[in-house]
Amino acid sequence: MKFVYGNPIQIFAGTNLDNLEQILRNNRNGRNLISFVVPKNMSKILLVAGNEINTFDFTVTDPAGRQYDFSNSAYKKYESVKKTVMIIDKPKSGEWEFETEQTGDINFYPLGINQKPSQIVSNPLTQRSHLI
Numbered sequence: 296m297k298f299v300y301g302n303p304i305q306i307f308a309g310t311n312l313d314n315l316e317q318i319l320r321n322n323r324n325g326r327n328l329i330s331f332v333v334p335k336n337m338s339k340i341l342l343v344a345g346n347e348i349n350t351f352d353f354t355v356t357d358p359a360g361r362q363y364d365f366s367n368s369a370y371k372k373y374e375s376v377k378k379t380v381m382i383i384d385k386p387k388s389g390e391w392e393f394e395t396e397q398t399g400d401i402n403f404y405p406l407g408i409n410q411k412p413s414q415i416v417s418n419p420l421t422q423r424s425h426l427i
Contacts, residue, residue, distance in 0.1 A: 318390070326394045329403050335388040337407040344395065344403045345378035351397040353379060358389030 321328045333340060344353050350372040354364040364370070369382040386407075393403055 323394070326396050327398070327401055329393040329401075331391050331393065331405045333386050333388050333391055333405075333407060337386055337388070338384070339408040340383050340386045341406040341408065342381040342383070342393070342404070343378055343406070344393070344401060345376070346397070346400050346402060347377060348399070350374055350377055350379050351395055353381070353393060353395040353397075355381065355383070356392045356394070357387045358391065359387055 318330045318332060321330075342353075342355060344351070352365060354362050356362050363381065363383055370380070372379045391405075393405070395401065
């Protein structure tokens with residue numbers, strides 16, 4: 296965390312990656328389905344999927360029914376490590392669904408970038424006044 300004193304006071308907070316809770320693994324119409332929960336305070340979600348054999352495409356659906364895939368999100372395949380990564384800005388909170396046609400073992404890691412304040416300082420008198 297970095298403080299810049301002046302008018303106004305600026306506080307820069309580092310990002311934290313939180314593991315998002317996976318609540319269900321299932322199949323629907325021959326596609327693998329994983330449900331996961333996005334809390335209210337997430338500014339971005341980072342979704343990583345892969346296995347030991349190949350990279351594969353996937354889609355995710357938000358609680359309102361909007362689908363995200365390679366055509367409408369930050370999406371990249373990393374062949375060298377057999378992972379596909381998707382980043383979604385300002386995700387809706389609630390239950391999301393991950394879907395893929397890939398069969399066999401699937402490693403899925405939903406991560407949320409969370410800006411939790413660690414300390415709030417209001418009108419410090421000096422640069423050292425925030426120290427306890």
